[in-house]
Amino acid sequence: MTSLSAKIQDVFDEPACDKNRGKDVRARKEGCARPLTPGAAAGGCAFDGAKIVLQPITDVAHLVHAPLACEGNSWDNRGAASSGPTLWRTSFTTDLTELDVVMGRGERKLFKAIREIKEAYAPAAVFVYSTCVTALIGDDIEAVCKRAAEKFGLAVVPVNAPGLAGSKNLGNKLAAEALLDHVIGTVEPDDAGPYDINVLGEFNLSGEFWLVKPLLDRLGIRVRACIPGDARYRDVASAHSARAAMVVCSTALITLARKMDERWDIPFFEGSFYGISDTSEALRNIAELLVRKGADPEILDRTERLIAQQEAIAWKKLEAYRPRLQGKRVLLNTGGVKSWSLVHALVEIGMEIVGTSVKKSTLEDKVRIKQMLKDDNDTFEQMSARDLYAILSGGKADIMLSGGRTQFVALKAKMPWLDINQERQHPYAGYDGMVELVRQIDLAIHNPIWRQVRERPPWDGPIHGYDALPGPSDDAENLHAVQETAGKAPTICVSAEEIR
Amino acid sequence: MTRILPQTKSAAINPLKSSQPLGAALAFLGIDGAVPLFHGAQGCTSFALVLFVRHFKETIPLQTTAMDEITIILGGSDNLEEAIFNLKTRTTPKLIGVCTTALVETRGEDCAGDISDIRLRRAEELAGTEIVLANTPDFAGALEEGWAKAVTAMIEGITKPGERARQSKKIAILPGWNLTVADLEHLREMVESFGLQSVILPDLSGSLDGTVPDHWVPTTYGGTSIEDIRELGTAEHCIAIGEHMRRPAEVLYKATGVPYVLFQSLTGLKGADQFVSLLSAISGQPVPASVRRRRAQLQDALLDGHFHFGGKKIAIAAEPDQLYQFGAFFVDMGCAITAAVTTTGMSKILEKVPAESIQVGDLGDLESLASGADLLVTHSHGRQASKRLGIPLMRIGFPVFDRLGSQHRLSILYQGTRDLVFEVANLFQAGRRAPTPDELDPFRKRQTPGEPDASLLTRH
Numbered sequence: 001m002t003s004l005s006a007k008i009q010d011v012f013d014e015p016a017c018d019k020n021r022g023k024d025v026r027a028r029k030e031g032c033a034r035p036l037t038p039g040a041a042a043g044g045c046a047f048d049g050a051k052i053v054l055q056p057i058t059d060v061a062h063l064v065h066a067p068l069a070c071e072g073n074s075w076d077n078r079g080a081a082s083s084g085p086t087l088w089r090t091s092f093t094t095d096l097t098e099l100d101v102v103m104g105r106g107e108r109k110l111f112k113a114i115r116e117i118k119e120a121y122a123p124a125a126v127f128v129y130s131t132c133v134t135a136l137i138g139d140d141i142e143a144v145c146k147r148a149a150e151k152f153g154l155a156v157v158p159v160n161a162p163g164l165a166g167s168k169n170l171g172n173k174l175a176a177e178a179l180l181d182h183v184i185g186t187v188e189p190d191d192a193g194p195y196d197i198n199v200l201g202e203f204n205l206s207g208e209f210w211l212v213k214p215l216l217d218r219l220g221i222r223v224r225a226c227i228p229g230d231a232r233y234r235d236v237a238s239a240h241s242a243r244a245a246m247v248v249c250s251t252a253l254i255t256l257a258r259k260m261d262e263r264w265d266i267p268f269f270e271g272s273f274y275g276i277s278d279t280s281e282a283l284r285n286i287a288e289l290l291v292r293k294g295a296d297p298e299i300l301d302r303t304e305r306l307i308a309q310q311e312a313i314a315w316k317k318l319e320a321y322r323p324r325l326q327g328k329r330v331l332l333n334t335g336g337v338k339s340w341s342l343v344h345a346l347v348e349i350g351m352e353i354v355g356t357s358v359k360k361s362t363l364e365d366k367v368r369i370k371q372m373l374k375d376d377n378d379t380f381e382q383m384s385a386r387d388l389y390a391i392l393s394g395g396k397a398d399i400m401l402s403g404g405r406t407q408f409v410a411l412k413a414k415m416p417w418l419d420i421n422q423e424r425q426h427p428y429a430g431y432d433g434m435v436e437l438v439r440q441i442d443l444a445i446h447n448p449i450w451r452q453v454r455e456r457p458p459w460d461g462p463i464h465g466y467d468a469l470p471g472p473s474d475d476a477e478n479l480h481a482v483q484e485t486a487g488k489a490p491t492i493c494v495s496a497e498e499i500r
Numbered sequence: 501m502t503r504i505l506p507q508t509k510s511a512a513i514n515p516l517k518s519s520q521p522l523g524a525a526l527a528f529l530g531i532d533g534a535v536p537l538f539h540g541a542q543g544c545t546s547f548a549l550v551l552f553v554r555h556f557k558e559t560i561p562l563q564t565t566a567m568d569e570i571t572i573i574l575g576g577s578d579n580l581e582e583a584i585f586n587l588k589t590r591t592t593p594k595l596i597g598v599c600t601t602a603l604v605e606t607r608g609e610d611c612a613g614d615i616s617d618i619r620l621r622r623a624e625e626l627a628g629t630e631i632v633l634a635n636t637p638d639f640a641g642a643l644e645e646g647w648a649k650a651v652t653a654m655i656e657g658i659t660k661p662g663e664r665a666r667q668s669k670k671i672a673i674l675p676g677w678n679l680t681v682a683d684l685e686h687l688r689e690m691v692e693s694f695g696l697q698s699v700i701l702p703d704l705s706g707s708l709d710g711t712v713p714d715h716w717v718p719t720t721y722g723g724t725s726i727e728d729i730r731e732l733g734t735a736e737h738c739i740a741i742g743e744h745m746r747r748p749a750e751v752l753y754k755a756t757g758v759p760y761v762l763f764q765s766l767t768g769l770k771g772a773d774q775f776v777s778l779l780s781a782i783s784g785q786p787v788p789a790s791v792r793r794r795r796a797q798l799q800d801a802l803l804d805g806h807f808h809f810g811g812k813k814i815a816i817a818a819e820p821d822q823l824y825q826f827g828a829f830f831v832d833m834g835c836a837i838t839a840a841v842t843t844t845g846m847s848k849i850l851e852k853v854p855a856e857s858i859q860v861g862d863l864g865d866l867e868s869l870a871s872g873a874d875l876l877v878t879h880s881h882g883r884q885a886s887k888r889l890g891i892p893l894m895r896i897g898f899p900v901f902d903r904l905g906s907q908h909r910l911s912i913l914y915q916g917t918r919d920l921v922f923e924v925a926n927l928f929q930a931g932r933r934a935p936t937p938d939e940l941d942p943f944r945k946r947q948t949p950g951e952p953d954a955s956l957l958t959r960h
Contacts, residue, residue: 069548072518116509132541409716
């Protein structure tokens with residue numbers, strides 16, 4: 001475990017992380033892991049985080065070395081999309097039994113499992129994930145992977161991020177380390193060019209990167225590797241040949257970007273494809289970095305023209321929603337999306353933000369968010385389900401945007417809710433994605449079921465005579481039916497009269 | 501005699517199993533005011549929680565002792581204690597159901613010792629909260645075993661032992677995990693229609709039936725009450741459903757003397773007939789007219805439906821009792837089970853499954869055995885195989901995350917069997933193709949004895 005502890009120290013001391021830079025020396029040493037409270041903890045483990053980052057690489061067999069639960073309870077559960085291979089959605093696990101654990105057969109089973117997968121599926125590579133139990137019994141997955149790679153002539157990549165090492169975020173970082181140690185730089189492409197970029201931390205959920213990629217295509221910019229969304233192993237292995245990089249989800253992969261910059265001189269910036277101004281800013285930044293690295297400066301003008309054209313179209317589409325959404329109050333409860341630009345677009349069409357979480361936002365983000373809020377005090381680090389429920393059931397918001405974890409807090413409070421995290425059904429990136437998000441908000445808020453579910457039943461409360469019975473008077477058949485039913489139950493009526 | 505083929509692969513491909521602690525947690529979720537607590541790393545809980553939410557579309561109370569690298573070395577008893585008291589203060593549950601995981605079991609923690617120690621030292625603070633332990637390492641068993649262990653643990657830990665004065669109208673029902681909310685509701689109504697009362701343990705129909713409470717509740721709301729579990733020994737009779745419920749029923753019998761009858765399945769005419777006969781015998785009441793009517797409706801459904809079932813080949817993957825429940829249903833309708841996959845070779849019920857052989861394995865096995873079948877029957881994870889093979893999928897069991905309302909699907913007794921007949925017949929009808937001259941050409945597809953079945957060839 002010593003090398004794992006060293007890795008953990010290393011990834012937590014991230015000079016490129018704004019949050020980390022703001023801390024004093026001692027706090028920095030402690031890393032960004034918060035100690036968990038037993039009995040009051042939420043969130044995934046390091047293994048979960050590692051799998052999230054790597055699994056969308058589509059032509060790789062992802063093999064989980066563990067007893068059943070780690071993979072059996074979690075496979076095929078995220079909405080990343082692939083434009084080709086489907087191997088990543090096939091689940092592989094060594095499914096260790098009691099005997100395997102007791103007899104110490106884990107390593108042998110792992111080796112055989114790799115062989116079976118190689119023979120039956122011929123994957124581009126096998127990624128092997130260690131987990132709590134296999135770390136505890138001391139299975140040396142690095143050695144097994146090395147041996148299997150030699151024997152089978154196949155890339156076999158150990159991912160050393162057992163759940164007990166820490167949080168999901170730590171797992172994200174350890175996954176990136178596995179890519180740096182074993183994958184990136186192992187394939188030399190024969191077509192490297194001055195317009196090649198990497199996009200890091202883009203998961204292509206619901207295929208949303210496909211709303212952005214055509215914009216890059218139009219500018220003649222080639223995505224060498226999008227890590228991990230819709231990636232192929234070869235793309236990732238040759239990612240070191242790109243000229244510039246954009247980090248989309250910075251908390252997950254900022255360290256990867258910084259180390260690639262140091263090792264292969266690939267400058268990067270942090271950006272987002274959520275919201276109109278952020279999308280434009282991202283395109284601008286990409287073009288500028290490429291020019292800095294030697295691309296023809298004429299790309300800057302072309303980028304500006306494309307931005308102007310696309311923004312105009314998007315704002316025009318959004319304007320159509322203003323009459324329906326003006327004054328509606330939004331509660332944002334999400335750590336994952338760097339949400340200020342998204343917030344900006346919502347405010348721009350007249351919506352109000354009545355609260356937002358800033359759990360994963362940087363200081364700079366927080367300042368921007370505060371400028372857009374009605375009340376400074378409406379930001380919060382994390383809110384308990386009970387408190388969220390109170391806000392929603394108290395009618396202090398018209399919709400909550402959050403991840404699946406808090407979905408039912410909103411729904412049970414009979415409030416509209418929209419998923420903006422990984423399980424979401426709709427793509428929200430880029431200009432069209434922002435329009436789609438606003439459309440979905442509109443659909444959610446104005447669905448006719450809200451009126452119905454909030455209505456109390458007419459028969460609950462003081463009981464009235466026949467005259468007060470509901471029923472459309474112009475619907476003769478219905479009225480007849482009501483009278484007939486009532487006529488058949490005289491005893492109830494009598495007691496009702498008595499109660500009154 | 502059914503042959504049971506053990507697993508020989510090293511890589512499980514597309515698991516059929518959900519983990520054992522998840523099964524135990526599911527049973528605890530059927531108790532009023534309960535919070536299941538996984539003793540392991542936070543990920544164990546997170547994965548189970550997400551899977552439950554995907555299946556039930558409900559808030560699920562489920563907590564973790566949040567073991568990490570250091571506590572795994574020093575031992576988990578402090579974390580367990582802290583978790584129990586944090587839950588106690590924050591949610592005041594009536595029951596904390598501790599489910600161990602592979603992590604603490606591999607370490608060899610004495611969780612039972614830890615819990616009795618905590619109980620002894622802090623009895624006063626714990627008043628009003630039962631703590632029950634199910635030893636459920638992930639490296640053994642699956643849903644079925646975990647569920648049965650949790651029910652057994654609750655009877656051992658909560659039910660008052662010893663012979664009690666019996667209430668002649670009270671029936672204890674121990675349902676297997678494969679009964680849905682609708683099944684349990686129907687079961688209760690059926691029992692009540694004979695003038696009897698039922699106590700169902702666990703009762704998911706009270707807790708996970710999808711309702712909207714008018715305030716925030718951090719535990720389960722509804723389900724079997726702790727008081728009812730305590731008083732289980734006063735039942736006149738116990739009815740267990742599914743072979744995996746034999747052990748809990750035995751434990752209840754040994755502790756309290758309540759005799760039990762075990763039904764391996766309540767799906768199908770025969771099982772329903774036996775169940776209704778039993779209720780009639782216990783209650784001394786004739787079978788109500790409404791139940792007779794349901795039986796007649798099932799008879800008619802069998803008549804109308806059988807055209808669509810005869811000769812159909814079914815590939816099914818499920819935990820043992822559910823494999824028997826559905827396997828027997830299909831064979832009783834005139835189908836053949838051409839591929840059967842299950843999670844363990846240990847269950848006694850497997851001998852009764854009407855298939856030539858049963859593979860202990862995963863959905864990868866199902867996919868390779870299922871070619872030529874007319875219908876795949878398994879949980880939602882079978883969707884990829886269904887698409888690749890071009891064979892329709894009937895979703896049963898857990899998890900069903902890509903269809904709504906699986907908890908409200910009835911599949912037991914006369915009415916449930918009737919509904920199943922219609923559902924499956926409609927699946928077959930929807931997939932019917934118009935005949936083509938090529939398919940029917942007597943020179944192209946003539947079958948001679950000894951050759952494989954023609955439809956096996958035409959499928960690809």
